[in-house]
Amino acid sequence: EKFRDGLSKTRDSFVGAMNDLVKDYRKVDEEFFEELEEILISADVGVNTVMDLIDDLKDEARTRNISDAKEIQPVISEKLAELLQKTDEETKLNMQENELTVILFVGVNGVGKTTTIGKLAHKFKGEGKRVVMAAGDTFRAGAIEQLEVWGERVGVDVIKQQAGSDPAAVMYDAIRSAKSKKADVLLCDTAGRLQNKVNLMNELEKVKRVLTREVPDAPHEVLLVLDATTGQNAMSQAKTFGKSTDVSGIVLTKLDGTAKGGIVLAIRHELDIPVKLVGLGEGMDDLQEFEADQYVHGLFA
Numbered sequence: 001e002k003f004r005d006g007l008s009k010t011r012d013s014f015v016g017a018m019n020d021l022v023k024d025y026r027k028v029d030e031e032f033f034e035e036l037e038e039i040l041i042s043a044d045v046g047v048n049t050v051m052d053l054i055d056d057l058k059d060e061a062r063t064r065n066i067s068d069a070k071e072i073q074p075v076i077s078e079k080l081a082e083l084l085q086k087t088d089e090e091t092k093l094n095m096q097e098n099e100l101t102v103i104l105f106v107g108v109n110g111v112g113k114t115t116t117i118g119k120l121a122h123k124f125k126g127e128g129k130r131v132v133m134a135a136g137d138t139f140r141a142g143a144i145e146q147l148e149v150w151g152e153r154v155g156v157d158v159i160k161q162q163a164g165s166d167p168a169a170v171m172y173d174a175i176r177s178a179k180s181k182k183a184d185v186l187l188c189d190t191a192g193r194l195q196n197k198v199n200l201m202n203e204l205e206k207v208k209r210v211l212t213r214e215v216p217d218a219p220h221e222v223l224l225v226l227d228a229t230t231g232q233n234a235m236s237q238a239k240t241f242g243k244s245t246d247v248s249g250i251v252l253t254k255l256d257g258t259a260k261g262g263i264v265l266a267i268r269h270e271l272d273i274p275v276k277l278v279g280l281g282e283g284m285d286d287l288q289e290f291e292a293d294q295y296v297h298g299l300f301a
């Protein structure tokens with residue numbers, strides 16, 4: 001249900017355009033594929049992904065002898081699902097059993113990092129886990145307070161220092177505190193200023209080193225948070241962060257606010273980083289684990 005609701009904008013424009021296409025073109029010909037290409041590109045599926053997909057569909061249409069546009073529609077959803085399904089076993093968060101799991105969140109300001117941390121804290125708490133949050137964005141004015149607001153809202157402790165302090169020192173405090181409280185999960189916020197990329201990436205490296213020193217295989221996840229409404233910008237952020245930090249998964253936020261939900265496919269195909277969580281609204285329950293078949297179902301059903 002959540003997926004269906006959250007993807008309604010994408011579904012309306014995508015499925016609407018697909019239906020028109022099938023109505024206008026009864027025949028599956030070169031022109032049909034050109035129109036389909038445009039629909040997919042305008043849903044932010046990504047040019048390279050679309051090209052591969054169209055090639056696949058043409059092959060499929062040839063081998064299955066499909067010439068009627070109506071018949072190709074299920075093949076399209078089949079192919080979209082296939083493209084995503086590879087991911088399923090990788091999309092689960094890497095949680096440690098009976099030990100502290102440390103999750104580091106990275107991403108530029110405004111993408112929804114703090115909100116995602118708050119939502120995830122709420123989700124884990126609901127599962128009976130002990131959660132600690134670390135206010136590692138000491139740079140942006142208001143970031144610490146914002147995390148504290150979430151802390152109060154969901155009833156989770158926030159470890160913080162003053163604005164402007166060393167984020168690595170905050171992480172040191174936080175992981176020590178999480179260990180002494182025998183917490184199950186530590187969720188770490190980080191800065192997202194991109195004015196000085198090298199500086200930020202060095203800071204993230206330092207933060208990671210502090211965590212690893214305290215818990216040898218921490219962080220267990222480095223989640224890059226991307227705003228689905230920013231399309232190609234999100235893709236280039238993924239490339240920037242992917243190059244310098246070992247991103248283990250993506251959180252795609254604001255899927256509810258865009259008709260361009262096809263970006264999930266582009267991320268998968270062009271970056272090869274699994275989307276693990278999606279944000280489908282601003283409320284604390286509006287975070288879902290990503291599931292390929294639910295996503296494709298949400299697009300078409």
Ligand code: GDP
Pocket residue numbers: 107108109110111112113114115116146192253254255256257278279280281282286
């Ligand atoms: P940060 O700077 O990356 O920490 O971003 P914030 O967590 O402050 O989020 C920026 C804005 O995006 C806030 O107004 C959030 O309520 C909003 N937001 C975050 N996630 C979602 C989402 O999944 N859907 C919608 N509609 N809004 C979101």
